[in-house]
Amino acid sequence: MAIPNSLAGRLSVPVIASPMFLISGPDLVVECCLNGVIGTFPALNQRTTEGFAAWLDQIAERLAPAGAGAAPYGVNLVVHRSNPRLDRDLEVAIAHKVPLIITSLGLNRDLIKAVQAYGGLVFHDVTTLAFAEKAAAAGVDGLIAVTAGAGGHAGLLSPIAALAEMRRIFDGTLILGGAMSNGAQVAAARLMGADLAYLGTRFMATRESQAPAALHEMMLAGRASDIVLTPAISGVPGNFLRASIAAAGRDPDDLTKPAQLDFGTGEAKAWRDIWAAGQGIGGIDDIPAAADLCRRLAAEYETALAGAAAHSMRNGMPSISG
Template structure:
């Protein structure tokens, strides 16, 4: 298992992944206090000053938890490394100043950002949807690669984890994180069986009390099944998974062409407010829970699944192949 030192003491090997308009300090703190890695996108704070304030608040609340005898997990932030993100330089400076333990980069895997995070001993993971991007991330020197596979919430990939994880593992010796359609502790155990070091869960954390999305979105997640998830570029130009019910409510006609041509952060921000993203793991989400309770549930399910496998293994009579 290839985990940076700061991540060897987690309750289970799982990250509550960063979600635009959804994850903020309350969710991050509750997840970290529960022993899982909590994260948020820097852009969820409306300005770089607000981002600095969030970092300060999270540090203070986690330090208070540590003083009270808890062992909170490290937290992380997501930075969009793309020319259309005007805040990138300022947000990197603040990330370095606050020594954020885990930085997750999206889009650009850039050596300078890797060096900036390593300068204070932080870990940097990069998310990818294919092998070309995985190789670029490895070349940039990241500590971890997040394989965003088919069925994930947000800008999902199209590859099966059974295909992508072993291919990444064949050349990358750092941490491998699996993302896509995992909503239970059993899923996290399955990710480990597949060869991933950690699991990356987004959609399941949408249905938590601390998540910042509207209650109607949480209820839509709880009521949805995998059939309700539509993978389309027609919301913002970049393919992503959305709840069919929210596409209909926003009057988006999937038969009409939408503008082509890559990422435009302004139109993304506008689109995602009215059309709600979620992954195919919605079918395993049956209630809105406080994040700490959800984490306790995930931890119990994870250990139960691992025990089940161990017991089956112990009970199996050894198979002797015919000579």
């Protein structure tokens, strides 16, 4: 187990509210961080690098009064060649000394070194063991296993298998993502060897998320079987709400043609019309304030671990009747 020093003691529950395209912004990040959860957002959620810098200023200003009492925040940089803003956004992130950079869709050794040079952490999001090996060799601080059922771009691996194999090749911070909606599941992730859990879909269903009301309603009505895994929307396999695919005039059962990844303009259009979400929607029944969700996750997490300890004590005791 490996929680970096810069995170230790600053979390109320070992959770990252993961970055979500078009969904996460400063309000969600700040509320999470003030309540002991690492809040994050994709740099591309602002249309320009200047707008991204303005969000970073705003977040730093709103978290400053809490000092070390707030959890650190993070930013997702898409490292794919179709992202025309990577270099400029990275410069801005370095200038602001963003505590955590989450990279996805590509590895960049210079980026990793540049972030570590100012004391920042780089967690890299992977969907396969081959990508995990490459990222471990490149020197990332954390590996995020995005496993079966996760919202947005997702892997096919079982979380159980992914964690076991990744722990063999990596002794840094291990983060598990995919379909978790409550604190007991976070506790289960810890018991299986993860240091932190990575929850997106659950945080999309909060008041501070930028999700439209119709998306919230579709999530509350949906179950795991309402999620479709397809490369046809964004170019790599991702989980999307079946009903939103149909509402956009496409046939959820005939999505044969893969799209092209395009972080210039294409992705925004694709994700605005067709909504990403994970299989965890079946365990989501409300749209709470993010602060209340963080407190609830922490309470559920503690209860689950205490319950597990009590259970193991009972089973370890010699039988009084025998």
